[in-house]
Amino acid sequence: MTDHASRTLNPIAGILAIEVKPEGNPVHLGLPLESASALVDVISGDLLRLLPGVDACGLAIAAALYDQAQILRPGFPVHAALAELYGQEPKARQAPSLMAFGASAGRMAKPELEPDPRLIGSPFLVLPFVLMAPAEARERLTQHMETEWEEQALASARLALFLNQSFSIETEHVRFMTRNDLLALCAMQYNQADLEPLWQLLECALLSPNAEETVRSASGHRYLYRHGVVSTDPVKDAGTAQERRQYQAVLAAHGLQLVDAQSTDA
Structure with a gap:
């Protein structure tokens, strides 16, 4: 060899x-x-x-x-x-x-x-x-x-x-x-599940970790990726709370933390 x-x-x-x-x-x-x-x-x-x-x-x-x-x-x-x-x-x-x-x-x-x-x-x-x-x-x-x-x-x-x-x-x-094939497959799966905004956050964290990404979910709720953490505004109703739990679970599986926006303001 x-x-x-x-x-x-x-x-x-x-x-x-x-x-x-x-x-x-x-x-x-x-x-x-x-x-x-x-x-x-x-x-x-x-x-x-x-x-x-x-x-x-x-x-x-x-x-x-x-x-x-x-x-x-x-x-x-x-x-x-x-x-x-x-x-x-x-x-x-x-x-x-x-x-x-x-x-x-x-x-x-x-x-x-x-x-x-x-x-x-x-x-x-x-x-x-x-x-x-x-x-x-x-x-x-x-x-x-x-x-x-x-x-x-x-x-x-x-x-x-x-x-x-x-x-x-x-x-x-x-x-x-x-x-890259796995990334493309994962993107397709999340998009088919109507989680395209969530994938945008993940894609930024994986491929451009020093960048920032702001998205609006299907319910109109705002999520921000910055400095390796995803933050979001406080929930206002039961539907938004359920969506937040879904985002939190998926992000955690990918090694990302979801926190309240106030805790990241400095």
Whole structure:
């Protein structure tokens, strides 16, 4: 494999998108280290098939299942933790390496990697990974993922079977996605649920965290994203209160706090 010792590696965030049958929710969310090591080998085999040139990259996976909201939080902490852990491993400085971070004594390697069981309930689950790419290959690999994976990124039957057996789930579909794909999917879901203003707040927090965004909800209530926090005016009726609770729950799942506007005035 290519020597990494003197090269800068750039993380490329990826997602294994897993749709399970209604009765197929996972019995457990994280895999033990032995199973995690086997999983990264299977995922690597699929990536070699789907992404030309990926053999020059390192690979780090979180051997756990998450709700998409936990992946789409400001700073993208799950992917950031994977990249950080990869960089801390001495062997990563020598050659492209396969690293799987599973559960040891019931705990993941970093708090950011702990799946939140309170969020699990949707049939759509994700398993995150990062490719650690040489600087000169990053743009080409990213472009291929963005343009080709939409139509040609189905996981192999071997990988789907491994997921079924190791997580005790029943999968309907398993495919590889970019993080941008996940963002687009999440935007579509919120827009279809008449939560487009809420998505505007989330999009700002995720992609332009230093900017500000003001929106009006369906009820006409004002929400402001600024300095990593969403604030809103006091509620005036039961309908607005119900909407606020919905916004608060969704924002919390994405790692954002909703506060009264007065508490942010300074």
